[in-house]
Amino acid sequence: MRMPFDDKRAAGRGRLAVLLGGAAAVLSGGALAGNPAACAAIADNTERLACYDESVGRPHQEAPLPAAPVPLAREPSALSKRWELDAEDKRGTFLITPYKPTYMLVGRWSNSPNRQPTSPNPANQVTEPVAVDAAEAKYQISFKTKLWEGLVGHHGDLWLGYTQLSNWQVYNKSFSAPFRETDYEPELMAVFRTNLDVGLGFKLKMLTAGLNHQSNGRAQPWSRSWNRLMVQGGIERGNFALLLRGWKRFEETASKDDNPDISRYLGYGDVQATWRVDAHEFSLNLRPGFDTRGAAQLDWTFPIHRNLKGYLQFFTGYGETLIDYNHRQSTFGLGVSLVDWL
DSSP: OOOOHHHHHHHHHHHHHHHHHHHHHHHHSGGGTTOGGGGTTOOSHHHHHHHHHHHTTOOOOOOOOOOOOOOOOOOOOHHHHHHTOSGGGOOOSSOOEEOSOEEEEEEEEESSOOSSOOOSSGGGOOOSOOOOOSEEEEEEEEEEEEEEEEEETTEEEEEEEEEEEEEEOTTOGGGTOOEEEEEEEEEEEEEEEEEEEEETTEEEEEEEEEEEEEEOOOOTTSOOEEEEEEEEEEEEETTEEEEEEEEEEOOOOGGGOSOTTHHHHHTTEEEEEEEEETTEEEEEEEEOOSTTOOEEEEEEEEEEETTEEEEEEEEEEEOSSSTTTTOEEEEEEEEEEEEOOO
């Protein structure tokens, strides 16, 4: 049925009134109170909702803006902090930073003190036993500094490291409390960030290659030394780190070799595992040798008071020091730790 012309015109005027009424509601504040139908013609969602709220006497609140996405927290990397692998951990060159653990054992006891060191080289044979006590002190200091950042493009850093390990007969008053042995170990290392997934949540975080010299700086027949080419891989997952290290000794002439058979006892590599649990750190070093001539060392760092940490160390096997490279013993020590592995 067709609507008469006058009726059509009246309907059009009605729709126009609704539209004008909606606009008036927005402009005139509470003029449309009690008439929510007048808000239907408002196209903007926010303005239409405000109109509805006002028409029924409800205070209107703007919808909150969506919160900015929270960035994911960076998983801390102990190896990156120690070696400045990630960009966030870079600190520049020529700063002294920790390397291996630094500790002091105020008491160290051996079940078999090495009173007459030997070597296949006749010039390095000690002919008379010395008065070495089973109890002594032992300490290690170790640090490094970055010499060059960005060896290949923006990748890899060159580091210089130094470690000194000393055994001190501090309780041997009848023998003037001498230093029984001090081993000096400078190293030059190229360190590269890899950050490769190797499965089960573990990452191959770094690869290193470098030159290592270790000696006790003593005259014959007490002199011991060797030079090595070393490679190492660092794997980590959370608070657990694993360092896999291998080396190749640079051979010396027979007459100048203080310890020709040192590789039979100290082998061609070692494994260093470190695990941090709250304020405790456990580390295990395994060094295989030939014919069961390897060694194992277990260390435990534990809290005492604030920054003061206790240190327990157990060693068994060959080569706790260079002068003892071919001497088997088991030792136990107790002291304090200043710098841990992680």
